Amino acid sequence: MTYVLRPAAAGDLAALYEMAKLTGGGFTNLPPNRDTLTAKLERSAAALARTEDRHVDDLFVMVLENTATGQVRGTCQIFTMVGQHWPFYSYRLGTLTQVSKELNRTFRADMLTLSTDLEGASEVGGLFLHPGERAGGLGLLLARSRYLFIRQHRARFSDRTLAELRGVIDEAGGSPFWDGLAGKFFGMSFQEADEFNAVHGNQFIADLMPKTPIYTAMLPEAARQVIGVPHPTGRAAMRMLEHEGFTHDSYVDIFDGGPTMVAQTDRIRSVQDAVDSRIARIGPVGGGEVRLAAAGRLIDFRAAYARIETLSGGEIAIDAEAAAMLKVGLGDTICHVGRQ
Incomplete structure (x- = not known):
């Protein structure tokens, strides 16, 4: 097999941009924006140039190259420590139990609470494989190589690692979760919010998102059904993460409701084995x-x-x-x- 994963370089910008246009939206870490992608490559270059093994806020951008043709056919990213430039928000799923003696009833209400619990964790994300290459184990090569990179540079990473999976997006590029919840407070479509977040960060979430818990029973049925559900194209990625030891416990993405998977870094299978x-x-x-x-x-x-x-x-x-x-x-x- 002629494919190798290597750190991205400035010359990979055009290939990254072309792949970003193929994602179909919802890939915050791979927006079809040249300036943002250029900034990512510059940040990755700075991290690669730093030789001392200190745990600071770094980003590493990787690409999958076909050495026979020289074409870049996939990419992935590794963040050493999220939530340093701006808060890393998630919704935490929880349950509130209340008892009425008069009615002799116990009520359990599912709730979504805005949270920064995962701040400081490392993150694996931005994984995209060109549609023409989705065979032969290349997705596994892209995904698992990140863990070997972490192992080779363990001192630079946190003790907890997360992965956000894209949530359900409809054929028009909209998000039932966004439309049923956050969209009501922002006056913009899911695509507009997703693009804004990719370029400017999510401080606007802190500015406008309600801080009180949200009862899921008050959401439209379409929004409730997709909480913690990955996009159909992400189901294989979720299985790979589970195979590595990641679990989906109680966190979902604030934009599309997709599951956030979490693992102890040293217990990730590829790191451990x-x-x-x-x-x-x-x-x-x-x-x-x-x-x-x-x-x-x-x-x-x-x-x-x-x-x-x-x-x-x-x-x-x-x-x-x-x-x-x-x-x-x-x-x-x-x-x-x-x-x-």
């Missing part, structure tokens, strides 16, 4: 298995599928194509984890 091995042989690998492998730090980070065979003493053999994509040689150490 990955191992480091020294390369003793490069060439044809008859045995072994195809694994997800990564090498290098910061700007030199690379991740790809590789055929790896464990040799005596714990060293490994790796196929030549993968070694070339990872830019490693004999005696180098790589990080790798099972493909499934």
Whole structure:
């Protein structure tokens, strides 16, 4: 397989912009706005250039490149610490139980409360794979490579990691959740609010969103039905996150009601199960298995599928194509984890 994940560079702007136009809306981290994307690339470049391992507010933008053609066919992002420039808002799902002795009834009301509970967590997001490439495990390569990057730079990340999944959006690009709740307080469509948030941040949420809890029973049925439900195209991503150990407990996105998945960083499966091995042989690998492998730090980070065979003493053999994509040689150490 000729695909490798690497840090994005300024020259990837055009490819990122073209992919952003294909998302169909709701991808706050990948807006079809050149200035915003340029700012993201500049911020990522600054983070990659900083060599000291301190936990500060960084963003890393990655791209998936087909090394045979040079085309960029996917992208993802990793935030080391959310909620530093402006509050990181979520709705927290909760239940209020009340008892009436006169009626001999117990009432349980589901509620949405504006929350910044997840402030300070790391975030994996902005994942998009070109529609023409959604086969052959490339989605898994994009998603799981982020966790190997976190493992390789663990001191830069928080003890908790989150992932926001896009919520349900109708064929016209609207959000039933937004229309039933937040839209009533903002005087703008979901698409307008989503675009504004992507470019300017969400301080306007703090300015205009009601701070009192919202009883879900007061929302339209269409809005209630999509609370915590991922967009149909995100169901596979939700399963991948669950496989990694992420859970959807009580948080949803304030714009579209999509689920926010959370995991303890050190318990993410790809972080926990990955191992480091020294390369003793490069060439044809008859045995072994195809694994997800990564090498290098910061700007030199690379991740790809590789055929790896464990040799005596714990060293490994790796196929030549993968070694070339990872830019490693004999005696180098790589990080790798099972493909499934």
